[in-house]
Amino acid sequence: MRSEAVGGKLRAGDVADFRGRDAADRVGRQVQILLLGETRGWLGQSIYLREVCGREEGAPPPVDLEAERRNGEFVLVLIAAGHVSAVHDVSDGGLAVALAEMAVASGIGATIDAAAVEGEPHGFFFGEDQGRYVVTSAISGYESLIADAARADVPMVRIGATGGLALTLSDEAPIAVDALRKAFESWFPAFMEGSRS
Helix, strand or coil: CEEEEECCEEEECCCCCCCCCCCCCCCCCCCEEEEECCCCCCCCCCHHHHHCCCCCCCCCCCCCHHHHHHHHHHHHHHHHHCCCCEEEEECCCHHHHHHHHHHHHHCCCEEECHHHCCCCHHHHHHCCCCCEEEEEECCCCCHHHHHHHHHCCCCEEEEEEECCCEEEECCCCCEEHHHHHHHHHHHHHHHHHHHHC
16 A cells, blocks of 8 residues: 545555655654564565575565554554655565655655664565555654554554654665665666666
8 A cells, every 4th residue: 555645635546755744844843753564584585685685585474364454444544644745665675665656756765763773684675465555644742653553553653753864774874865765766778778788
């Protein structure tokens, strides 16, 4: 599921970004970033393993249909209640790719706290565990959302906040959103040019 704010409400079916309901609020105000769903750091058959490590091995991440349904329904509840400003599913490429796509779409950076990283950083950021979503919320007291998620048996943690013009993943060097955009926009033309040579 991908959702974005449109006319003050979120709708499913569109790529989400960090702008939320007020597109003019481009770089300043921080919005909390929450990760919904269980993170195990599953790298088997992942894009990271194939493209970065040059390996295609291991089993794909296990699928728990009950957990996926529970997580997806909770996301819909958050949207209907107006508690989230953006939602993006975590799929191919893992959390890092979802965050990068949101940053590129909005032109707004984000910082992911080092303390939020569970287990090995590569698994946390590039694992393709199923049934996960990145949600952003500008409401005060995001802890109440985490408490609501716990009551619904849905894992949810705060992982960082939006703001600035770079994406910073934990202790890694910041990557400018403009550099991410150029990488996104140049990949396909370069691929097509290579396929003709």
